[in-house]
Each structure stands twice: as C-alpha cells, then as structure tokens.
Amino acid sequence: MQNKDNKELYIVGAPFAGGQGKQGVDEAPKLLLREGLETEIQNLGWNTHVSHLEFEEVKNDTPISNMKNPRFVSKAAEKVYDSVKAAAEKGFVLTVGGDHSIGAGTVAGVLAAHPEAVVLWIDAHADINTPAATQSGNIHGCPLSFPTGIDELPEDVEDGVFKWLPRKSLDFSRLAYIGLRDADEFEKSVIRKYNIAAYSMHDVDKYGIARVVEMALRRVNPGNTRPIHLSFDVDALDPFFAPSTGTPVRGGLTWREGCYICEAVAETGNLVAMDLVECNPHLGEHDEHIKSTLHSGIALVKSALGQTLL
Numbered sequence: 001m002q003n004k005d006n007k008e009l010y011i012v013g014a015p016f017a018g019g020q021g022k023q024g025v026d027e028a029p030k031l032l033l034r035e036g037l038e039t040e041i042q043n044l045g046w047n048t049h050v051s052h053l054e055f056e057e058v059k060n061d062t063p064i065s066n067m068k069n070p071r072f073v074s075k076a077a078e079k080v081y082d083s084v085k086a087a088a089e090k091g092f093v094l095t096v097g098g099d100h101s102i103g104a105g106t107v108a109g110v111l112a113a114h115p116e117a118v119v120l121w122i123d124a125h126a127d128i129n130t131p132a133a134t135q136s137g138n139i140h141g142c143p144l145s146f147p148t149g150i151d152e153l154p155e156d157v158e159d160g161v162f163k164w165l166p167r168k169s170l171d172f173s174r175l176a177y178i179g180l181r182d183a184d185e186f187e188k189s190v191i192r193k194y195n196i197a198a199y200s201m202h203d204v205d206k207y208g209i210a211r212v213v214e215m216a217l218r219r220v221n222p223g224n225t226r227p228i229h230l231s232f233d234v235d236a237l238d239p240f241f242a243p244s245t246g247t248p249v250r251g252g253l254t255w256r257e258g259c260y261i262c263e264a265v266a267e268t269g270n271l272v273a274m275d276l277v278e279c280n281p282h283l284g285e286h287d288e289h290i291k292s293t294l295h296s297g298i299a300l301v302k303s304a305l306g307q308t309l310l
C-alpha cells in the first residue's frame, strides 16, 4: 500500500527511441520539463527529484527473433528498471519516455518494489506482441510480453537479451487495458487466452469512461488493496488531442476521458507509479500540434497526481 503522507516524487526521464523507428520521441522528457511539468507537479504539493537517463548505442545490433535493436532496447529497459525500482522504494515514480519499450523496465521495476502491484495500460495498442509474433519488429509493441512471461525467448538467448527481467512477475489477472482500438490478431488471441481485462474504445462508447474505469479496477484490484501502476501511452488519446505521436489511431479517448481515468485512479489512493510515453515533438504538422500533445501529457500527469476540477 502507498504511504499517503509520502510526497516524494521521482521523475525519471527516459529519452529512448530505439523501440520503434521514428526519431524525436527521445526529446520529449526535456520538452515536457521545459513546458512546466515539474513546476506543475510541485504546485500539487510534491517534492520533486529529477534524473535523466542516458542510453548508449549498441553496435551490430542485429535482430533476434523478429525484434529490431534487441540489445539496445534490453540494455535501456534494464537501466530504466534499475532507476524505477530504486525510486519506487522511496516514493512515487513518474517515468517520462521515450517510446513504450521502456515499459518493460517500468513494469518490472515497479513490481520489484511493489510485488502486489496491478498495471493499468492505457493505450490504443495492446503492446503484448512476443519477439516471434511482432510483425513490425518494433519492441515498443512488445513490452508486456516480458513481465507476463509469454515472450518465449530461450534461456540461452544471445547476449542475455532481456535476461535481467524477472519473468511472470506480472500475473494476467493484474493487468487491465483501457482505450484499445488497434490490437492485432495475435494480441487479440493473447487477450482471449489469458482472459485479460481489456476495455476497448467500443466499451468506452458503450458504458462511458466512468463505468469502464470502475469495471477495470474491480477486475484487477477488487477491494482496492493493491498498489497501482498507470502506464499511459499518449496515443490512447484521440489524435485530435495528441497528434504528435508515432502510431496515432483515430477514434481515441477525449482529453476529458483521459484525464478522468487519471483522476479516478488517483482517487483510489493507491497509485504508486505512472509512465507517460510516446510524445514525439518531431511529428505533427505544426507547432500547435506539438504543444497540444505536450500539454495533454502534462494534464494527464496532473490529474493522476491530485489535481481536481473543483
């Protein structure tokens, strides 16, 4: 359980772009801070501590299974894991990406500090492809395959790629999705096979966002006893509100629906960690697109950290 008097908040900047093919997503942490992220958090009563990770390129990083940049991503996610674990033992940890491949590290890191934690994955995509099943080869579509243990990488995997990551630390009964609208056939089969709590945009349309959040939390955290890790991919929002992102998909959450999810999770009193990923300031047609994406991200973080409308 979260110690509610602990107002120490660790911002881990994870400027990593190697989990997908588009440059620019690595510039988001610095830009979000420049747009006032830290000050806004301080204004909500948190004591902030900021660190920025650095990731070393890996030479001759040939594919393993279908994964592109496997050694680079594995090393980066391990670095994220170490920082997130250390921070989560001391207070709230906000990891700012970077692409969503760092989620392998944040989920494992939060679970190392809070073994009972549940994960809410807010995303247009399910990000649970395996190294063999991924069509694109981009590991930002695979992070959940590792902590759930379905990745099927052999024990003696080349260069120990993702060997550092504790497998099966995340039980499927403790993972919930909200906002899905672009899961591929393999991911749909995984969701069905393991009976994962998955709420697509169809469910948001049908039940409304309040009931969806309530149902998701009831499925993975009945009794509200477990700590919560909220991993928010900005592409969960409709591209109208977050156009500057690598894999935008129409028909997403509105600004208010996104903020509502964060507010409702904050209200549980059990949120211990959040990721904000996939803001890419190189994408978008003009400056307004970039600004609105960054400000959507900041609004989500504030909503998760205690800001209320009244």
Ligand SMILES: [Mn+2]
Pocket: 100, 123, 124, 125, 127, 140, 233
């Ligand atoms: Mn994602």
